[in-house]
Amino acid sequence: MSAFSIIGCGFVADLYMRSLAQYPDAQVVAVYDQDATRLQTFCDYWDLTAVNTLQALFDATPPDSVILNLTNPHAHYTINRACLDAGFHVYSEKPLATDMADAHALHRLAAEKNLLLSSAPCSVLGEAAQTLGKAIRDGVAGTPRLIYAELDDGFVPQAPYDKWISESGAPWPAEDEFNVGCTLEHAGYYLTWLIAIFGPVRRVVAASAGLIPDKSAHAAPDFSVATLFFETGMVARLTCSIVAPHDHRIRVIGDKGVLGVAKAWDNGGKVTFRRRMVIRRRLLESPIPRRIRVNGPTHPKVGRWGAASMNFALGPMEMADSLRENRPCRLSGDFALHLNEVTLAIQNAGDNTGAQEMQTRCERMEPMPWAK
């Protein structure tokens, strides 16, 4: 049996429960939330044991279990720390901590106590990401030269988000999402894939901006773009926004053509390859993509809920499996710390990191008469 406890049972916790339900040997032994009403609603819906304090949760959790920290990002550090102090392995929703010094402290503490510390997202363990990684290793597109990855969610401030409700009735936490910002919330969905496939990032050149500041009093940047320089020499451009039209593509551009995935948030999303070719005097990527697959069965899939069809239990189960099999966990503490560092570098870039002030200027151009 793989035992888990859950702290924080808001919007995302239902997605974890739907995912954990795919694993007959996974069991949630205790649940805690500081909001007593939400806690009871969630536990009634899923038939789980509610406890009223953090200490009661620790008392009810068997040793060597993994605690899932599904609280809001501002609480992650404190809760992660409390779990490690109490001697439990932790799977933290992203980010590990909103401050890099705090993330380092958690990483150190976990290492000292010989505990696992992993963070979401875990879609990197899913079929689409793993198939893409294999296609790159197999050289399907030849040598990869450049990556474009987009995590644009559409113009979310105008979306009917007050109608977005989780399965057990938790509202989508719009205010918190706007205050945390789309980079901290979403960059990890492709950063994890890129770091897993290409290794660590050496240098980040990024900019971020708040384009729609009136959506919340403390809104974080709602747009960022980063050029990532990997130790191996690979270069990737990653864009996040809740302003530009929905686009969740990743494209790996190689010498022989382009490997791509269109849906970042779908474990079963198609991985395709478009061969580069010359037809008469034109250079083009094949209009007919070839689907790339791995052999054999992969992992349990969950149906679509809202914007995602992701198995949120892939990370927690990888932790539990690694403990049982006494092997390193793929979602290591080093991986979580590096992910946190790269994400914060992009989020906090602002509009002047590595920027060059222009010395010249010019006036706006007069439109053509027929365009006035």
Ligand SMILES: NC(=O)c1ccc[n+]([C@@H]2O[C@H](COP(=O)([O-])OP(=O)(O)OC[C@H]3O[C@@H](n4cnc5c(N)ncnc54)[C@H](O)[C@@H]3O)[C@@H](O)[C@H]2O)c1
């Ligand atoms: N909303 C999504 O679609 C989504 C998807 C993937 C990941 N996530 C991530 O999941 C995490 C939670 O997001 P959410 O959407 O479920 O938020 P939410 O606000 O709906 O739920 C968070 C819950 O945590 C509880 N909580 C906060 N601080 C606490 C504390 N100190 N002790 C105990 N309980 C506490 C809150 O009362 C709330 O019920 C975030 O890190 C977010 O980035 C969210």
